[in-house]
Amino acid sequence: MVDNSSPRDPSKANGATRDDVDWTILESVSPHPGDLVRFVVEKTGLSRQAVNKRVSALVEEGLLEASGATKARQYRWRPLVRVPLSEGLSEDRIWRESLAPRLGDVSANVRAILQYGTTEMINNVIDHSDASELVVLLKPLEDDIEIYIEDNGEGFTQKLVRELRLENAQHALLELSKGKLTTDPDNHTGEGIFFTCRMCDKFMIWSRDICLMRIEGSGFFVLDAPESRPGTTVRMIVRRDTERTPGDVFDQFASAEDDYGFTRTAVSVVLARYEGETLVSRSQARRLLARGDQFREIHLDFRGLEVIGPAFADEVFRVYQREHPRISLSWDNATDEVTKMIRKAERAFASESGSD
Known part of the structure; x- marks a missing residue:
């Protein structure tokens, strides 16, 4: 897989914040229940003493639970919610009974974002995951x-x-990021992750x-x-001081001409x-724009790319x-x-369409 010009991973630096280290620990519990401290020490470069201190703090805060003697100690989440998936389990009830009362004094827009994102993600688990257990962890921080x-x-x-016959996992991520992707179109719209990820910070x-x-x-x-x-x-993170609302995000991808439907991606x-790879081929361009006909407007963000090839640009902006x-x-x-390649293809399209 790739790291597409990603930001520095703060958990790999000795200057990591306490929250960065805590989340590295929490993210590592499931694959490393028996060697958690050793793994986090290797991943972060922090001392064993420092990692042990944060692990103990997370146990005291009720986010982790430990069992067994020191040499055979096992860790696992002590989540807010740990429930078997069964008939009748509902995302709105989990939100209403387990999460909403513990949010404290947060603004209405932050609460609305968290409700939308949490219920959408839990619904995905219930309807799509074929899982036997759901786990939810809530961590209210200062910011x-x-x-x-x-x-x-x-x-x-x-x-x-498997179900949509895509090439590989990264192809699945590309398609997911476009929106309107679902394995159950009769009962779902494929919008939940698209909007949730844009509501969160x-x-x-x-x-x-x-x-x-x-x-x-x-x-x-x-x-x-x-x-x-x-x-x-x-993992969803929303800043307490964000002014964003769910409606703001929905409106970015809706059009009054289409009764405010999801027509932009x-x-x-x-x-x-x-x-x-470098993006140089027509087949790469066709993969990029696959399912584009489900939208009236497509916005392409070229952030993170230094160059593209002329065939790629021509396929997108002319063909x-x-x-x-x-x-x-x-x-x-x-x-x-990249702009040079795009402008060249746009001029070619304008020339052949007579719109010079």
Whole structure:
């Protein structure tokens, strides 16, 4: 897999904040219940004493539980919710009874974002994961509210690849990021993750050994997970002082001309690039724009790409536009080299369509 110009991983530096270290510990519990401290020491470069101190603090705070003697000690989450998936389990009841009362004095818009994201992610577990257990962790911090949701099912990338016949896990992440992707179109719209990740200030979703991360203001990144983990894990972070509302996000991708339906999408082009590749071919461009005909407007974000090839640009901005005249393409965050390729293809399209 790839790390597409991702930000520095703070958990790998000795200058990591306490919250960074805590989340590294919590993220590592499932694959490393018996060697948690050793693994976190190796991953972060922190001393064993420092990691032990934070692990003990998380146990005292009720986020971890420990069992067994010192040499055989095992750790696991002590979550807010740990329930078997059974008939009648509902996401709104989990939210209403277990999470909402523990949020304290947060603003109405932050509460609305957390409710939307939490219920959408839990519904995905209930309806799609084929899991036997759901785990939810809530961590109210001074500046943020963080919610962690995990299941022990197949893993969403594996399910998408298998049922939709996609190439691989990264192809699944690209398609997921576009929106309107679901394995159950009769009962779902495929919008939950699309909107949730854009409401949060930071959103991460793991499936086995790959992670899709979005940071507000920085875009999408694909990361290798340090260890393969069972099922799907979601981490949502919302700043307490955010002024964003769910309606703000919905409105960005809706059009009054279409009764405010989900008619616009935004695609991070770097997600179409596999490890060791440059975006140069027409087949890569076609993969980028697959299912684009489900939208009236497609915005392409070229952040994280230094160059693209002329064939790739021509396929997107001349061939695709010619074949889909009712779809509007826009773009931003392109380097000078990328802009040259785009402008050349746009001029070719304008010339052949007589719109010079």
